[in-house]
Amino acid sequence: MTDGSFLRALFARLRRPSLRGLVAGLVGSTLAAILPARAEPVFPPAGSLGLAPPAGMSPAKGFSGFEHRSGASIILMEMPPEAWDQIDGKFTPEALAASGFRVKGAREALPVQGGEGFVLRGSQSANGLTYRKWVAVVRGQPGTGLVTVQVPEAAAKQVPGQAVEAALRTIAFRGKASVADQVAALPYTIGDTAGYRPAIVFAGNGLILTEGPKDVDPAREQPAIVIAPSLGQAPVPDGAEAAYARRLFASQKDARDIAVTDEERTTRGGAVVVRLRGTFTDAKTARPMAATQTVVFENDRYLRVLGFADAAKGDALARAERVAASVAMR
Structure with missing residues (x-):
């Protein structure tokens, strides 16, 4: 029940003016505390x-x-x-x-x-x-x-x-900040955009980069990269990083026939890095797509960089991996 409907129901049940005044004062002080x-x-x-x-x-x-x-x-x-x-x-x-x-x-x-x-x-x-x-x-x-x-x-x-x-x-x-200002406020830096441009910042820590004139591209006509850190703590047991990365790769929205074609596990400082390459079919357009995903696991958090493009644009994925290699948490 909303505050408004609660008050209307309450006052409708009250018959004596003195009680109305008393309850109004109690409700007013309660809302002031909330x-x-x-x-x-x-x-x-x-x-x-x-x-x-x-x-x-x-x-x-x-x-x-x-x-x-x-x-x-x-x-x-x-x-x-x-x-x-x-x-x-x-x-x-x-x-x-x-x-x-x-x-x-x-x-x-x-x-x-x-x-x-x-x-x-x-x-x-x-x-x-x-x-x-x-x-x-x-x-x-x-x-x-x-x-x-x-x-x-x-x-x-x-x-x-x-x-x-x-x-x-x-x-x-309030008025929207420029994309440049939003990128500057992200909890990570990107050392090499490799020909991609920042298009959309989301959730305050996620970034979509693309190659082409469209900022929003639901048909996936343009190559794109999505960078997204985990929200809060996301502890992954030692040795389970690759399996977790595969689950992330398989969770792509509006994608079917997802397949992993290559997997590589390395370390970067004290972090574990899992890179996957694979293919999928766009569920809306039936377009064959290729994808690369790099996940950096460090302490209780991870950073995911997912790049995808038309299967014929292999160079776009190679450059997406350059971007992934240049991302660093602040």
Whole structure:
């Protein structure tokens, strides 16, 4: 039940004016305690999507958003304006069930400063834990945003649902920074772009580079590279790096008939590096594609660099591997 409907139902049940005044005062003081002291949105460096996080949450170091010592997190993901049409209408309980997100209730409109949006609520299990989860999809002048909130059940008192609801109602957009400024704020550097150009920064730590005029290329007509560090800790047991890299390679979206044709395991300093080469078929266009993936495992995190291109463009993949070899965490 939303704050508004809760109040309407509550006041409809009250008959005496004195009780109305008493409850109004209690509810008002409760909401004042829930809302942030300064409900002004906080924006990640070079980010255009922000919010005022619940008390105890601070800007995350490894991704765009906020984190809490209990394991709760808020992930802010920015997308192009056209992503709204691809998402709106498809974020249904049935569609999200495939990802393990069990939605409770219907989606609800969400007021957004400088735009509009909606929110879905529910729960999800991962790594032996159950999380309370909120997924908000919003749009404004700079583009489309995806806000994902996850709170472990055990942390429900430290990051209460009311505080999350209040934070979601502070979501706001600001003017978009240049791609160059966004790249400069990434948690890694790229020493050699090898003819590719940065096109889109996503989730505050991911980057898409491409070769061609299109920034958004759903038909995969242009060679492209996706760089994405793990979100938070992703410990992989020693000796299991290659198997984990293969699972990542097999998880490519809108791809079928995925096959690994070559595998190489090396070390870089104290890190384990697994490089895979392979092929797949684009599920939408039936175009034969070639791909190369380099995953650098270091401590409790990894960095993934995936390059793909039309199967006839072998040089594009060779240059993608040059890019992967030049990427270094800050």
